[in-house]
Amino acid sequence: MPLVTTTEMFKKAYDGGYAIGAFNINNMETIQGIVEAGMETRSPLILQVSKGARQYANVTYLKKLMEAATIESDLPIAFHLDHGDSFELCKDCVDNGFTSVMIDASHMPFEENVKLTRQVVEYAHDHGVVVEAELGKLAGIEEHVVSDSHQYTDPDEVQEFVSRTGVDSLAIAIGTSHGAYKFKGKPELRFDILAEVEKRLPNFPIVLHGASSVPQKFVDLIDQYGGNVKGAQGVPEELLRKAASMAVCKINIDSDIRLAITACIRQHFAEHPEHFDPRQYLAPARTAIKEMVKHKIINVLGSNDKA
Ligand code: G3H
Ligand code: 13P
Ligand code: ZN
Numbered sequence: 001m002p003l004v005t006t007t008e009m010f011k012k013a014y015d016g017g018y019a020i021g022a023f024n025i026n027n028m029e030t031i032q033g034i035v036e037a038g039m040e041t042r043s044p045l046i047l048q049v050s051k052g053a054r055q056y057a058n059v060t061y062l063k064k065l066m067e068a069a070t071i072e073s074d075l076p077i078a079f080h081l082d083h084g085d086s087f088e089l090c091k092d093c094v095d096n097g098f099t100s101v102m103i104d105a106s107h108m109p110f111e112e113n114v115k116l117t118r119q120v121v122e123y124a125h126d127h128g129v130v131v132e133a134e135l136g137k138l139a140g141i142e143e144h145v146v147s148d149s150h151q152y153t154d155p156d157e158v159q160e161f162v163s164r165t166g167v168d169s170l171a172i173a174i175g176t177s178h179g180a181y182k183f184k185g186k187p188e189l190r191f192d193i194l195a196e197v198e199k200r201l202p203n204f205p206i207v208l209h210g211a212s213s214v215p216q217k218f219v220d221l222i223d224q225y226g227g228n229v230k231g232a233q234g235v236p237e238e239l240l241r242k243a244a245s246m247a248v249c250k251i252n253i254d255s256d257i258r259l260a261i262t263a264c265i266r267q268h269f270a271e272h273p274e275h276f277d278p279r280q281y282l283a284p285a286r287t288a289i290k291e292m293v294k295h296k297i298i299n300v301l302g303s304n305d306k307a
Contacts, residue, residue, distance in 0.1 A: 003066065004076045005099045005130045009044045010169060010205035010249040018302030019208075019244035022046035023293065024082060024254035026053045028065055029282050030261075033289030035069045038077075040290075041304040043297045046100070046250060048080040051089060059096055066097075075307045080132075082252070090120045094129045102171070106134035110157060117165040125166070132250070135161055136173030138210050140182065150175055155196035162201060169205040169250060172197055174243075176210035180232040180255045189239050191246070198247040205249035212255035213237050213300070215292070218263040225266035229259070240300050251301060257289055264288040 009020050023034045025047050038045040049062055066079050081093040081101040090101045103120040105113040117133040124131045136153030153172035162170060174190040197206060214234025222229050240251060268281040275281060298304045
């Protein structure tokens with residue numbers, strides 16, 4: 001099946017009270033692990049590429065790996081730019097076969113965010129590509145912008161933003177953050193803001209960034225085998241499940257993939273210090289990604305059997 005946009009996926013997810021996982025990809029093993037998980041659970045997928053991933057892997061390689069995913073699977077798969085920071089980057093992705101782009105002008109004043117988002121929407125829609133934008137700011141690191149505190153999305157702004165930009169989905173800030181260190185104390189999300197946004201934008205897909213749950217088993221394995229991710233804490237799975245049952249149709253996961261790979265490879269080298277063939281440790285890492293993504297699809301997103 002050729003790559004698809006997120007339009008149909010989000011409509012079904014909204015109506016069905018579940019969400020689609022948007023998984024960040026940088027290399028072949030990660031794509032393979034995620035796609036295998038999607039096939040085994042019959043789940044639609046969003047595979048997303050950050051600006052850093054494009055620089056790391058080269059867009060031509062990523063495009064061809066995405067093409068391979070569509071040949072090897074019969075799943076609906078969207079190819080998405082994560083945190084696009086300029087019109088030129090979004091345009092380049094549209095021109096390179098992405099089916100969805102995010103323009104993240106959330107750090108700009110409202111009027112500038114509207115202007116840049118509108119410019120990307122006009123170009124993308126002319127080429128059959130859908131657009132995600134963001135209102136509010138997440139704490140943590142967001143494409144080189146570091147912020148200590150959340151700037152929660154103001155529900156009073158969302159209707160005007162969506163009608164003036166024509167954007168297809170909206171990322172909002174309700175207390176999640178990027179990376180593996182999300183909460184200092186008790187994890188809390190502002191479901192009151194999500195409910196208010198949902199009221200102002202009926203039937204409109206909402207996106208949750210910074211939604212890794214940081215499974216304790218990866219934190220423990222990394223610690224056990226010489227790493228140090230002490231204090232890492234993610235979004236509890238039940239909070240993500242609740243968000244998915246509301247207007248959240250896209251849940252972004254990157255850190256959990258990084259943790260799964262790192263935990264697996266650290267353990268592998270501790271148990272097999274004589275190994276030096278990358279296939280010996282990348283194959284189990286790929287399986288670890290697959291198992292983690294399957295768990296998300298079935299227990300958190302609820303997107304199994306929806307392909
Ligand atoms: O939100 C950002 C994603 O986790 C991508 O991170 O820019 O390090 O590839 P990256
Ligand atoms: P995590 O760091 O929680 O995985 O968030 C990823 C993300 O939001 C990518 O855009
Ligand atoms: Zn993000």
